[in-house]
Amino acid sequence: MSAGQHTLAMVGAGKMGEAILSGLLRAGWPPSRLIATARRPERRAQLAERYGVRVLSNAEAAAQADVLVIGVKPQDAATLLEDLGPRVPSGKLIISLCAGLPTSFFEKRLPESTPVVRVMSNTPALVDQAMSAISAGSHASAEHLTLTEELLRPLGETIQVPESQQDAVTALSGSGPAYFYYLVEAMTDAGILLGLPRQVAHDLIVQAALGAAVMLRESGEHPVTLREAVTSPGGTTISAIRELESHRVRAAVLDAIEAARDRARELAASVD
Numbered sequence: 001m002s003a004g005q006h007t008l009a010m011v012g013a014g015k016m017g018e019a020i021l022s023g024l025l026r027a028g029w030p031p032s033r034l035i036a037t038a039r040r041p042e043r044r045a046q047l048a049e050r051y052g053v054r055v056l057s058n059a060e061a062a063a064q065a066d067v068l069v070i071g072v073k074p075q076d077a078a079t080l081l082e083d084l085g086p087r088v089p090s091g092k093l094i095i096s097l098c099a100g101l102p103t104s105f106f107e108k109r110l111p112e113s114t115p116v117v118r119v120m121s122n123t124p125a126l127v128d129q130a131m132s133a134i135s136a137g138s139h140a141s142a143e144h145l146t147l148t149e150e151l152l153r154p155l156g157e158t159i160q161v162p163e164s165q166q167d168a169v170t171a172l173s174g175s176g177p178a179y180f181y182y183l184v185e186a187m188t189d190a191g192i193l194l195g196l197p198r199q200v201a202h203d204l205i206v207q208a209a210l211g212a213a214v215m216l217r218e219s220g221e222h223p224v225t226l227r228e229a230v231t232s233p234g235g236t237t238i239s240a241i242r243e244l245e246s247h248r249v250r251a252a253v254l255d256a257i258e259a260a261r262d263r264a265r266e267l268a269a270s271v272d
């Protein structure tokens, strides 16, 4: 069955859920085949008004949709499934967006043999530039993986990874946009330090980031080669690079991303 015939429920439609729902609508999904659930009444009203999707209870969503995407925080997943898990009818595909939680976490809380696919996406789904990494649980078939890829492809790139790599993917790519925003904030502050108006500094950095990203993707060159092309002998860039090196920024990046990977593991350990 192709993605075009399914009804999808976003169970816990927060930031990621909204990014995915809005992307599916942009890709041509009719609102009648999309369902959202949310805890707060104001959020439920907002989703119905903003997107025209059906906003139902979790149990109604599980009954009516054939693909259930779990978009709650990892810390809320056990509570959600305690109530919902036993009520999920057989034959549904469960797609989890939850950082850290293994497919086995869901499998043990759902009716036997329920197929579960684990996905780590990221917020650039809002502009169809996500990277969604996909792994099969023990009852998910190649068809379930293909269907999940079809669902997510309008939102950006997709890649299949072994589930053992998902915590690393989460640290690198799920959280990745935040690292770039953090760098943009810091670089904008540097522009202000040097006397530029905030908006000018912001615009300069955003365009530099965009240009660098497009060059990385389209040139196929190694980042070192691209950086060397900017770094003139005796010029300005090497003076900045020397400071970055003396502050051990590369080591800080390695440590930061390892800490994010460790946190994904902790989230899983804390809920079992």
Ligand SMILES: NC(=O)C1=CN([C@@H]2O[C@H](COP(=O)(O)OP(=O)(O)OC[C@H]3O[C@@H](n4cnc5c(N)ncnc54)[C@H](O)[C@@H]3O)[C@@H](O)[C@H]2O)C=CC1
Residues within 6 Å of the ligand: 011, 012, 013, 014, 015, 016, 017, 037, 038, 039, 040, 043, 058, 070, 071, 072, 073, 074, 076, 079, 080, 097, 098, 099, 120, 121, 122, 123, 174, 175
């Ligand atoms: N925000 C991000 O950049 C990314 C988040 N993720 C994962 O996506 C998931 C969602 O993250 P966000 O969208 O940032 O969180 P969020 O807090 O914005 O959204 C979660 C939503 O689930 C709702 N919810 C919680 N319990 C519920 C229940 N029992 N029934 C119905 N709704 C319920 C909350 O009210 C909220 O609206 C998390 O598991 C996170 O690990 C993955 C990749 C990137």
Ligand SMILES: O=C(O)[C@@H]1CCC=N1
Residues within 6 Å of the ligand: 099, 170, 174, 175
């Ligand atoms: O910070 C988090 O836990 C989520 C998962 C990846 C990105 N945001």
